[in-house]
Amino acid sequence: MGELELIAAIQRALGTPGGRVVRGTGDDAAVVRSRPFAVTSIDTVADGVHFDLATCSPADVGHKALATALSDLAAMGAEPGEAYVSLALPPAFAEADAIEIAGGMAALAERTGTTVAGGDVVTAGALVIAVSVTGWADSADELAGRDGARAGDVVGVTGQLGAAAAGLVVLGGDMRTGGGDGSPHRLGRQGEAELVARHLRPQPRLDAGRALARAGATAMIDLSDGLATDGRHLARASGVAIEVEAEALPLADGVAEVAHATGRDPRALAIGGGEDYELLFTISSERWEAAAASAGVPLTRLGRVLEGNGLRFAGRDAADLDLVRGYGHL
């Protein structure tokens, strides 16, 4: 199969363009009928750094490459539109695997209403996938940045935390059959598989992000690097301090079991482990109920916004958590 045939096969795997697309793949550039505000992010994943083909499938890689980019649109509250994919493949990379990467991407694109409207396939020294996504909004007020948190706001998070980090621990073969205290862990094969799926197949919170931005979220960020790091980004961009109640952290099912079996603090997996791709947001307390009613996912009230700077934890044993930067360091 030559380069042009591979590109054609990938195009077939990616499906047909959506209604906004006036010209799709096959021209020098795609032409898309726009809405008033374009919201764009580019994200990159590389073999051996963001994934390892020894522990995931090419379809997982395609899913993750698009999911991480779409998660940025979720964090702005934008409606997903188009994706443009750069696929840099090592010379010996199997064409069937390249097509499977495109297939993993296409499945997520279809589920999220995203059109893969363009791409580029090149040879390179390593497998590197960059995905640029554009979402749309009719007004800038519909969107949320990182810089609008104000003292007095409450801090919330979608879904549960720590599952992706726990899944990575499982994938790494770090689970012992006996717990740190000698008792067998009770997670089971099914529970482990669910955590691994949360690591390999993150789901961008697109609907929740749009609902929260429209409900008046003053600031929002997706948890790609973990609450400890991303919370600090939001605090710095807004010029405020964020205080999180350590006991309020919503631990995902199975996180406690993995933490106990491997001698970790489960809260550290939840705040230092990245790649949960949940949304951290701030909002005035009067708007909390409306936000919770429209978000479509469970929201947890984590803490509050204060004058000052940085992120800190409050509550019993909270001082330990201030040291967490990433689960690699635990």
Added chain:
Amino acid sequence: MGELELIAAIQRALGTPGGRVVRGTGDDAAVVRSRPFAVTSIDTVADGVHFDLATCSPADVGHKALATALSDLAAMGAEPGEAYVSLALPPAFAEADAIEIAGGMAALAERTGTTVAGGDVVTAGALVIAVSVTGWADSADELAGRDGARAGDVVGVTGQLGAAAAGLVVLGGDMRTGGGDGSPHRLGRQGEAELVARHLRPQPRLDAGRALARAGATAMIDLSDGLATDGRHLARASGVAIEVEAEALPLADGVAEVAHATGRDPRALAIGGGEDYELLFTISSERWEAAAASAGVPLTRLGRVLEGNGLRFAGRDAADLDLVRGYGHL
């Protein structure tokens, strides 16, 4: 320097966002006030494949990565808007070189009215740069695709051909001090340097592309792979045949000297050598004069569009040229 400091240094090198950008780097995604049609392309360059850091500077690489993407907007006739840059760097890559890549990009961005509005910097097994560019148009009629060429149109090209291929020959150290016929070539150090610059620093024909699309070009494509290959792409997309007069080919200065010194056919460098990034277009003959008056660069009438398919050469010794696919094969 940590990752965040490197990103900040790259952001400084890239300059401040333009007026359309409501939110730039530093948020989850950029927000841009749009115009009715968004025109987007993603392009990728990889070390050892599209450039070689042994023969070019990091600034050259940055320039080329953005130039190849912008050239796709030129071929559509779109006005350049924003660029989003994915920089995958090997672990040992010098930070100063990464900043120089951004600087080379920034200089071209400024000269073309492009804003680098977002990016991603990651570690990877190889240096790979993907650039997604978005341009804008107020109407789809202002744009040219590949598919509108009709029998009876004339075929034209901007500028001169073969300089980038000749520059690559010079860079490869393939020039002999004596010509194929034993006489010294008369190009000189200055002439060689100009050809090398045409290879390392291609200039996207943005103004000419917009002028030609507005003047009624029925189809247009940028010459990234060379006239032989790209002309076939245009012919196939339009469902027509393209006939090029071999003697009409506008050879760039110095191409004949490089060809003679290295035993090549200069016309083969012009049609098989890629990366000239000139624009090949078709237009009705009545509109040619108006197009030539507005293009801002010299246009050459290359041939004509016929019923049929494929690309062929007409004129003396033309049959030889039908075999050319790329200068690598000459």
